[in-house]
Each structure stands twice: as C-alpha cells, then as structure tokens.
Amino acid sequence: MSLTINTTINGKSVSASAEPSTSLLDFLRDTLEFKGTKLCCNTGECGACSIIYNGKPINSCVTLAADANGAEITTIEGVADGDKLHPVQQAFIDTGAVQCGYCTPGYIISVKALLDRTTKPTAEDIEEAVSGNICRCTGYTKIVDAIQLAADRMAGRV
Amino acid sequence: MDYFEPKTVGEAVSLLAKYGAEAKIIAGGTDMLVDMKYKEEPGCLINIKKIPGLSSIQENGGSLRIGALTTIRDVETNALVRDKLTVLWESSHQFASLQIRNTATIGGNICRASPSGETLAPLLVLEAKGKYVSADGEKTEPFSSLFQGPGKTSLGSKGLLTAIDVPYPAAGSKSVYLKHAVRGAMDIAMVGVAVLVTPDATKNNIQDVRIGLGAVAPTPIRATKTEALLRGIPLSTALIKEAAAMAATESSPIDDQRSSAENRRWIVDALIRRGLTQTWKAATGKEVA
Numbered sequence: 001m002s003l004t005i006n007t008t009i010n011g012k013s014v015s016a017s018a019e020p021s022t023s024l025l026d027f028l029r030d031t032l033e034f035k036g037t038k039l040c041c042n043t044g045e046c047g048a049c050s051i052i053y054n055g056k057p058i059n060s061c062v063t064l065a066a067d068a069n070g071a072e073i074t075t076i077e078g079v080a081d082g083d084k085l086h087p088v089q090q091a092f093i094d095t096g097a098v099q100c101g102y103c104t105p106g107y108i109i110s111v112k113a114l115l116d117r118t119t120k121p122t123a124e125d126i127e128e129a130v131s132g133n134i135c136r137c138t139g140y141t142k143i144v145d146a147i148q149l150a151a152d153r154m155a156g157r158v
Numbered sequence: 159m160d161y162f163e164p165k166t167v168g169e170a171v172s173l174l175a176k177y178g179a180e181a182k183i184i185a186g187g188t189d190m191l192v193d194m195k196y197k198e199e200p201g202c203l204i205n206i207k208k209i210p211g212l213s214s215i216q217e218n219g220g221s222l223r224i225g226a227l228t229t230i231r232d233v234e235t236n237a238l239v240r241d242k243l244t245v246l247w248e249s250s251h252q253f254a255s256l257q258i259r260n261t262a263t264i265g266g267n268i269c270r271a272s273p274s275g276e277t278l279a280p281l282l283v284l285e286a287k288g289k290y291v292s293a294d295g296e297k298t299e300p301f302s303s304l305f306q307g308p309g310k311t312s313l314g315s316k317g318l319l320t321a322i323d324v325p326y327p328a329a330g331s332k333s334v335y336l337k338h339a340v341r342g343a344m345d346i347a348m349v350g351v352a353v354l355v356t357p358d359a360t361k362n363n364i365q366d367v368r369i370g371l372g373a374v375a376p377t378p379i380r381a382t383k384t385e386a387l388l389r390g391i392p393l394s395t396a397l398i399k400e401a402a403a404m405a406a407t408e409s410s411p412i413d414d415q416r417s418s419a420e421n422r423r424w425i426v427d428a429l430i431r432r433g434l435t436q437t438w439k440a441a442t443g444k445e446v447a
Contacts, residue, residue: 001161020161020203021194043192044258045344056260062191063261066205131343132255
C-alpha cells in the first residue's frame with residue numbers, strides 16, 4: 001500500500017507518495033531530492049539527519065514519512081535566505097567549525113532550533129542542543145565557538 | 159505491511175484484536191523504525207499518534223496523569239514533574255539526545271520494556287500505575303506486573319497503554335536517578351539506579367525507602383530485600399555499605415558489549431551508596447554518620 005503525504009517543507013507545500021514503512025529521511029532524500037539532510041547511522045544516534053519538525057529538532061531517520069503529513073518541516077536547504085547565509089551557517093564558516101562537513105547540516109539545524117528559542121544560550125543550553133550530534137572529525141571546540149558567535153551576532157552583541 | 163492511523167482508542171483496540179500478534183503499535187517511532195529497518199516489518203503497523211487527548215500532563219489530586227503520547231521532552235520540561243517527581247525529571251533529562259526526547263514518548267519507553275529503559279526504574283520507585291484499554295475494557299494496574307522480560311509486557315499485542323498515574327511521594331522525601339554510562343548523551347545505561355528516601359518526623363530514622371534498578375535484570379526491578387533492610391532504622395555508614403552489597407546481590411545482570419555482569423554489580427553497589435548518601439542528606443540536612 002502507498003500513502004499520500006501532504007506536507008510543508010521550507011515553506012512550500014509538497015505532495016508525494018510513500019510506503020508506510022519509509023522513514024522521513026528516505027522520503028526527503030530519495031523521493032523529494034533534499035540531499036542536504038544526511039544519512040549516517042540510520043538508527044537515531046548521530047544527528048546527521050536532523051531536521052526541524054513543527055519547530056523542534058528531530059532525527060528524520062527514526063521518524064515515519066507518514067508523520068510528515070500536515071507537518072511543517074525545515075531542512076538545511078531552507079535555512080539560508082536566498083543567497084544570504086543564515087547567521088549560524090556564516091558563523092560555522094568564520095570560526096572554521098567545518099572539517100569533513102558531513103555532520104554540518106545536522107549541527108546547523110540543531111543550532112538554528114536552539115537560537116530560534118533563545119539568542120542568550122547558556123553553556124548548558126549549547127551542550128544540550130548538540131548532545132545528539134556527533135562529529136567524527138571531533139572538532140567540537142570550534143563548533144561551540146561558532147554557536148556562541150552566531151548567538152552574539154543574532155542578538156546584535158557583536 | 160498493512161498500515162493504520164486510528165483516530166480513537168476504540169479503533170486502535172479493534173485493530174489489535176483483529177491483527178493479534180502480527181500488529182505492532184508505533185508512537186514516536188525511535189525504536190520501531192530501527193526494528194523495521196534492521197529486523198523485520200510487522201504484518202500490521204498501527205500509528206497511534208493521530209488519537210487526540212493522549213499527550214497531556216494533568217494534576218489529579220495527589221498525582222500526575224501523563225498521557226501515553228507525551229514526549230520525553232514534554233515530561234522533562236513540565237514544571238510539576240520537575241518539582242514533585244524529581245527522579246522522573248532526572249531520568250527524562252538524561253534520556254538519549256534532545257532530538258530523540260522531542261520524538262520518543264513515555265508510553266513507548268514503558269511498552270518497549272527494555273531492562274535499561276530510562277524512565278522505568280524511576281516509575282517503579284514512584285509506584286506509578288498504567289491505564290490500559292483492551293477489547294475486555296479498561297483497567298488500571300501497577301507497573302510491577304507489567305514487565306515480564308526484555309521487550310515483553312503483560313499487555314502483549316492485546317491492549318493499549320493510554321496514560322500513567324504517578325502519585326506524588328510523601329512530603330519530606332527526596333529522590334535521585336543515577337545513570338552510569340560511558341558517554342553523557344546518547345548512551346544506554348550500563349546501570350541505572352533510582353532511590354527515594356522518606357525520613358520520619360524526627361529525621362533520625364528511615365520511614366520509607368524505595369530502590370529501583372535498571373539494566374541489571376531481565377526487567378527493571380525493585381530491590382525489595384534491600385528496602386526491607388533499611389526501613390524503620392537510622393541510616394549509618396555501616397548500614398549503607400550493607401544495603402549496597404545486598405542490592406548488588408538482588409541484581410542479576412548479564413555480560414554484554416556495554417559491561418560485564420561483575421562490573422555491573424560493582425556499579426550497583428557504588429550507585430546505591432551514592433544515592434542513599436545524597437537523598438538522606440537532601441531529606442534530613444544531615445551527613446550520614
């Protein structure tokens with residue numbers, strides 16, 4: 001059996017069909033061609049597939065595509081404003097928080113979700129926000145610097 | 159695979175009755191998706207997330223009713239949970255990652271019945287009850303009879319957990335959840351220990367004590383012999399040592415990739431000593447002598 005999924009991705013209405021067992025990650029990548037959301041552990045442990053689902057960061061690999069029905073989703077492709085990068089993306093570039101880059105879309109999503117909630121995150125808020133994202137290059141210090149810089153820029157402190 | 163999104167509890171229960179053991183319920187999906195990818199797809203998947211009214215937290219006299227579809231994040235960020243049910247708050251705060259907490263449900267964590275399920279030892283210690291609906295009707299039962307083995311509950315494929323009732327512990331009691339894992343986030347507990355202590359009015363004797371152990375037996379368990387040893391007497395350093403050793407013998411851990419059984423017993427011993435010392439001090443203001 002095949003389901004019709006009507007969802008909103010990066011502000012645009014989308015309709016496509018999916019098998020009921022399909023994960024939201026496979027639906028985004030393989031059916032809708034949003035390849036920025038990365039497939040990595042595929043078990044909900046690494047955060048590479050993070051998306052914003054109704055305002056909250058979740059792992060799309062352990063969510064049913066069927067649950068996208070009626071939901072509002074933001075993927076990494078929807079973070080920039082046209083050619084203008086989101087402050088979180090710019091801060092990752094400026095602090096050198098990107099090494100191989102595979103985990104980066106997931107981090108950007110987690111950090112955007114945090115800074116959408118508050119532009120004055122505590123050290124604990126930052127740690128919690130990215131606790132579900134793993135960087136195998138282990139460049140964590142620069143990532144934390146990037147988050148702080150993005151928060152400062154978004155709040156107009158720098 | 160057949161797939162349904164029932165809109166009422168009654169509809170979900172009818173589907174369970176029709177499909178029997180072939181049916182699997184999915185809520186948050188953080189465990190079910192992994193099973194479907196790497197083990198097997200069920201004959202029938204019943205997605206209960208479209209059933210309204212199962213995701214609220216409400217105060218009900220001296221207890222909290224938590225809907226089965228409440229996410230772990232909503233449990234964690236609820237002021238009443240944090241204020242009144244410390245041990246449940248601590249376990250939800252240490253649960254996997256933010257992404258998983260935003261999706262996983264408390265009903266899913268319970269019905270999954272993993273020995274290491276993060277909220278289970280705390281819920282045993284809080285003496286929570288589940289509200290179940292099946293073709294035979296509705297019943298409310300304590301969790302002590304629910305867990306039957308790893309991944310096995312007395313509900314089987316017959317019924318739906320719709321809510322849990324968590325009574326507030328007695329005034330003056332203090333509780334703690336201690337988790338031992340290699341990594342802070344995203345790691346399954348090698349051992350999880352929940353301790354709740356209620357001193358008597360003089361703050362000299364233990365009036366009540368409840369100890370829950372996770373990841374060290376086929377199901378989460380209460381260390382009932384250890385609790386009996388401690389009740390009604392003053393806590394001392396010697397008693398803590400004896401109680402911790404007894405709790406370790408009440409556990410029946412296995413060797414696996416996360417830890418050897420012997421190491422798990424040592425950790426139970428250490429966490430019980432820490433948990434009793436901390437909760438006693440928090441509840442009485444006194445160091446254990």
